[in-house]
Ligand code: GTP
């Protein structure tokens with residue numbers, strides 16, 4: 001089943017938005033198969049955002065991601081990579097639609113509270129970077145509600 005990497009960035013954690021964000025993915029019907037609290041090193045943040053290393057904001061972005069606890073998660077479900085990005089909203093919260101996480105809860109691009117993988121290859125790479133295979137749990141919901 002399709003999986004994606006989602007992280008609540010230090011600003012989302014500091015603002016007390018963990019449960020709000022987890023809840024949006026959970027209520028949609030996606031399944032949480034791994035979750036942990038991590039304070040990434042700057043080197044780790046640079047690895048995570050390696051495709052942005054030529055951008056002027058790269059250094060500040062990596063400083064910020066490594067500034068405090070991040071909630072690292074793997075969510076699973078049909079279409080979760082693309083739909084996860086839809087739940088998150090546009091990169092710049094000024095352009096995110098109301099109803100999306102960034103549209104409802106963030107104001108500026110440098111503090112947009114959440115990360116989501118942008119495609120199948122990055123999802124695979126990011127899950128491998130942040131988690132060991134044994135951290136991912138396979139289980140079925142025991143109460144039938146249309147989710148598998
Ligand atoms: P992520 O899910 O965090 O990867 O965001 P994204 O995929 O919507 O955007 P992208 O990968 O292009 O950029 C990664 C992060 O860099 C964004 O989430 C922003 O926090 C930050 N960022 C992107 N563009 C800008 C910018 O123009 N200025 C600043 N200060 N930060 C930016």
Ligand code: MG
Nearest residue numbers: 115116117118
């Ligand atoms: Mg991105």
